[in-house]
Amino acid sequence: MRKYLFILKATLMENLQYVWNILLGFITFFMLLFVFMNLWDYIYSDSGNLISGYTKDQMIWYVILTEMIWFSCRNATLSYQISNDIKSGSIAYSINKPYNYIAYIIAKHLGEIAIKSLLFLVAGLIIGYGFLGSLPPVHLYQLPAILVTLVLGTFINTFLKMSISVLSFWIEDATPFHWIYDKMIIVLGIMFPVEVFPLWAQPVIRATPIFVVTYGPAKLIIDYSSGMAVRVILSQLIYFVISLSFLLFIYQRGVKKLNVNGG
Amino acid sequence: MLTAAKNQFRVILLSLKYNIMREMTNRASFLTNVLFMVLNNATFLIQWQLLFHLKPEIGGYAFHEVMVLWGLAASTYGFSHILFQRAFQLPPLILQGKLDSFLVQPKNILLSVITSATNSSAIGDLIYGYLIIVIFRFSIPNLLLFTLFTILGGLIMAAFAVITGSFSFWLVRGDLLSDNLNNVIVNFGTYPDSIFKSGVRLLLYTIVPVGFVVYQPLHIILNFNLTALLGVIAFTLGICLLAFFLFYKGLKRYTSSNLMSARI
Numbered sequence: 001m002r003k004y005l006f007i008l009k010a011t012l013m014e015n016l017q018y019v020w021n022i023l024l025g026f027i028t029f030f031m032l033l034f035v036f037m038n039l040w041d042y043i044y045s046d047s048g049n050l051i052s053g054y055t056k057d058q059m060i061w062y063v064i065l066t067e068m069i070w071f072s073c074r075n076a077t078l079s080y081q082i083s084n085d086i087k088s089g090s091i092a093y094s095i096n097k098p099y100n101y102i103a104y105i106i107a108k109h110l111g112e113i114a115i116k117s118l119l120f121l122v123a124g125l126i127i128g129y130g131f132l133g134s135l136p137p138v139h140l141y142q143l144p145a146i147l148v149t150l151v152l153g154t155f156i157n158t159f160l161k162m163s164i165s166v167l168s169f170w171i172e173d174a175t176p177f178h179w180i181y182d183k184m185i186i187v188l189g190i191m192f193p194v195e196v197f198p199l200w201a202q203p204v205i206r207a208t209p210i211f212v213v214t215y216g217p218a219k220l221i222i223d224y225s226s227g228m229a230v231r232v233i234l235s236q237l238i239y240f241v242i243s244l245s246f247l248l249f250i251y252q253r254g255v256k257k258l259n260v261n262g263g
Numbered sequence: 264m265l266t267a268a269k270n271q272f273r274v275i276l277l278s279l280k281y282n283i284m285r286e287m288t289n290r291a292s293f294l295t296n297v298l299f300m301v302l303n304n305a306t307f308l309i310q311w312q313l314l315f316h317l318k319p320e321i322g323g324y325a326f327h328e329v330m331v332l333w334g335l336a337a338s339t340y341g342f343s344h345i346l347f348q349r350a351f352q353l354p355p356l357i358l359q360g361k362l363d364s365f366l367v368q369p370k371n372i373l374l375s376v377i378t379s380a381t382n383s384s385a386i387g388d389l390i391y392g393y394l395i396i397v398i399f400r401f402s403i404p405n406l407l408l409f410t411l412f413t414i415l416g417g418l419i420m421a422a423f424a425v426i427t428g429s430f431s432f433w434l435v436r437g438d439l440l441s442d443n444l445n446n447v448i449v450n451f452g453t454y455p456d457s458i459f460k461s462g463v464r465l466l467l468y469t470i471v472p473v474g475f476v477v478y479q480p481l482h483i484i485l486n487f488n489l490t491a492l493l494g495v496i497a498f499t500l501g502i503c504l505l506a507f508f509l510f511y512k513g514l515k516r517y518t519s520s521n522l523m524s525a526r527i
Contacts, residue, residue, distance in 0.1 A: 027443040042458040173292045176299030183306040
């Protein structure tokens with residue numbers, strides 16, 4: 001475990017050198033938020049106070065929070081490094097090192113997103129406060145449950161994205177599958193809370209990663225209830241076990257297919 | 264002059280042909296990229312269905328009109344990234360001194376550079392754009408206008424990418440600025456202009472030309488206006504000339520990195 005913590009720390013220190021790069025990457029984050037906030041502002045302009053049980057402020061906070069979560073989790077290491085390692089054959093140099101390749105990638109990814117997450121959190125709160133003039137009504141006693149859901153959501157997303165990348169053992173380029181997963185989260189998970197979907201679609205959405213990665217944590221921040229906290233954490237634990245087991249299973253199967261020529 | 268232009272056009276087409284052949288080396292991967300890009304774009308149909316379920320019109324547009332907007336955004340993106348993919352990758356070529364191999368070619372340098380690669384998934388974007396116009400607003404005049412605006416919008420996007428990419432001749436971190444400015448076109452171009460306040464709309468017709476890539480073409484397809492059409496054509500010519508001017512001005516500052524590389 002200590003070696004993985006060291007990898008995490010080393011990556012984190014490396015990323016601290018590039019804070020300006022991270023900050024310039026914020027421009028896309030601001031642009032998307034700006035578009036979404038304008039869209040919801042327009043939709044709420046002549047409707048009543050509530051849409052699917054959400055006030056305008058809650059809806060905009062929901063979009064800000066889910067986008068914050070998503071932008072914090074996004075990382076080229078998950079989407080491209082594994083695929084490139086497999087495609088180029090350089091994974092052969094990683095799997096014979098005295099660490100587990102999967103654990104190494106997870107530690108590296110967490111090290112890379114640690115600073116980014118913190119910066120996105122601050123930026124999102126500033127933008128939300130600037131636009132709406134108030135912060136989400138979070139009480140101190142709610143923070144532990146919210147933090148647990150944020151951490152579990154990050155891990156689940158990591159395992160799912162890695163599972164998609166590991167598909168490169170069978171198909172040369174896993175990028176198209178990343179597009180579909182990303183779009184599912186962006187289109188269905190960032191813009192709309194589950195309640196906005198038609199009634200027949202809501203159980204389906206609740207069974208997808210959207211519920212555990214973006215909706216759950218964001219819903220707890222804007223409208224906390226202990227019942228919902230228990231439900232989200234339980235769903236996340238189930239997803240955590242299943243997605244990790246699936247990742248390890250297909251990785252083991254994939255490595256057996258590995259055939260490296262030359263040196 | 265005319266012969267030179269004809270030859271240059273033939274070189275561009277040949278370049279496109281070989282780029283696509285290279286992309287098709289792995290046929291399964293190529294087809295997956297194209298097909299999944301169509302599916303990827305289609306996910307936004309759900310987003311707009313949901314939004315129109317909440318409000319019958321958005322920014323004064325009906326569902327099928329927003330779909331045409333989406334179709335234009337996809338097809339212009341597709342056209343520009345199929346033909347001029349390298350226009351969007353100029354900064355690393357400039358910063359790492361990788362333009363050398365293009366400088367010694369007997370044809371136009373800028374065109375040689377920007378047509379030297381193709382993004383295979385952009386074919387999916389172009390197909391999606393045409394599927395949308397056929398499904399939601401099919402008529403022969405609309406199809407012709409859509410094709411014209413796909414070409415004009417694609418040229419504007421590529422020219423804008425060359426302009427922002429050319430900043431790298433002067434700025435060290437010009438690549439980040441260029442990426443972000445190009446993202447503005449993609450992010451704003453898929454939402455109706457009327458949801459934004461007038462100040463933002465002004466920016467979208469000036470600093471970042473989203474207005475001429477998708478908004479104005481959409482207005483013309485919905486309500487034909489010859490003056491507006493001529494305006495889009497004039498803007499396209501203007502921005503293309505500006506792109507050539509800035510690239511060649513910047514090229515005088517270019518320094519090679521002595522990097523040995525091969526173009527395969």
